[in-house]
Amino acid sequence: MATVFFAALTLGMIGSFHCIGMCGPLAFSLPLKNNSDFAKFTGSLLYNGGRILTYSGLGMLFGLAGKSFSLFGFQQWLSVIVGITILFFLVAPKKWLTAKSTDTLFAKYNYKIRFALGQLFFKKNYASLFAIGVLNGLLPCGLIYMAIAGAIAYASPFESAFFMASFGLGTLPVMWSVSFFGNYIGIEVRKKIRSAYPVLMAMMACLLILRGMGLGIPYVSPSANHNDHPVEMCYPAKVGTTAVIK
Incomplete structure (x- = not known):
């Protein structure tokens, strides 16, 4: 873990x-309530707590999907396919990936989430801040998709949820600072950081592909062979005796 x-x-x-x-x-x-630092701190924390809760829920959901693939022996193929898909989205021309129609299911989903967020911004209370965080976690985001891809590869509702919760905790220091302190990072710095984002995605994709290949590399590409453990079998001819089959 x-x-x-x-x-x-x-x-x-x-x-x-x-x-x-x-x-x-x-x-x-x-x-945020700006009448005190405590209120602002609490509000920022609730907003980010809502995001992390959504990430955890997504991790559990996709962990269940990954487990289904694992039961049918497709987990490693799934890991390879997800890695290749991420690489494809990195190199594909943007015009292939941009939906121009506002009538698509994706566009309607995005509109509904943003509309609900807009309604919550009129309410200045802790409950609305938490709800904003929950909905924010559902907004389309390449980074979240990449984290979900990693969560699927674990093929376990608990481990996948734990992975996504840990991912959310990793975003907490910066995102909490942004909401509490405001715009403290310049535009040029942001541009440089964002330019490194595709490299991070490519590394994640390669790790997923390696994991699926089962090369026997500890932690990176565990062996796909699960039949190394001895199995005890009972022969009908000699009741009460067992033989170890390797």
Whole structure:
């Protein structure tokens, strides 16, 4: 579990600088109570807690999906396919990936989430800040998709949820600072950080592909052979005796 935690935490910490460019405007304009530092601190924490809760829920959901693939022996193929898909989205021309129609299911989903967020911004209370965080976790985001891809590869509802929660904790220091202190990182710095984001995605994709290949590399590409353990079998001819089959 420690490996899962540090892998996800690192992804969240590095990727959180990308979040400044994507979710920064929303974090800057949160309806925080400015009458005291404690109220502002609590509001920022609740907003980020809502995000992490959503990430955990997504991790559990996709962990269940990964477990289904694992039961049918497709987990490693899934890991390879997800890695290749991430690489494809990195190199594909933007015009292939941009939906121009506002009638698509994706566009309607995005509109509904943003509309609900807009309604919550009129309410200055802790419940609305938590709800904003929950909905913010559902907004389309390449970094979250990458984290979900990593969560699927674990093929376990608990481990996948733990992975996504750890990822959310990794984003917490930067995202909490943005909402509490405001716009403290310059535009040029943000641009440089965002330029490194595709490199991070490519590294994640390669790790997923390696994991699926089962090369026997500890932690990176565990062996796909699960039949190394001896199995005890009972022969009908000699009741009460067992033989170990390797």
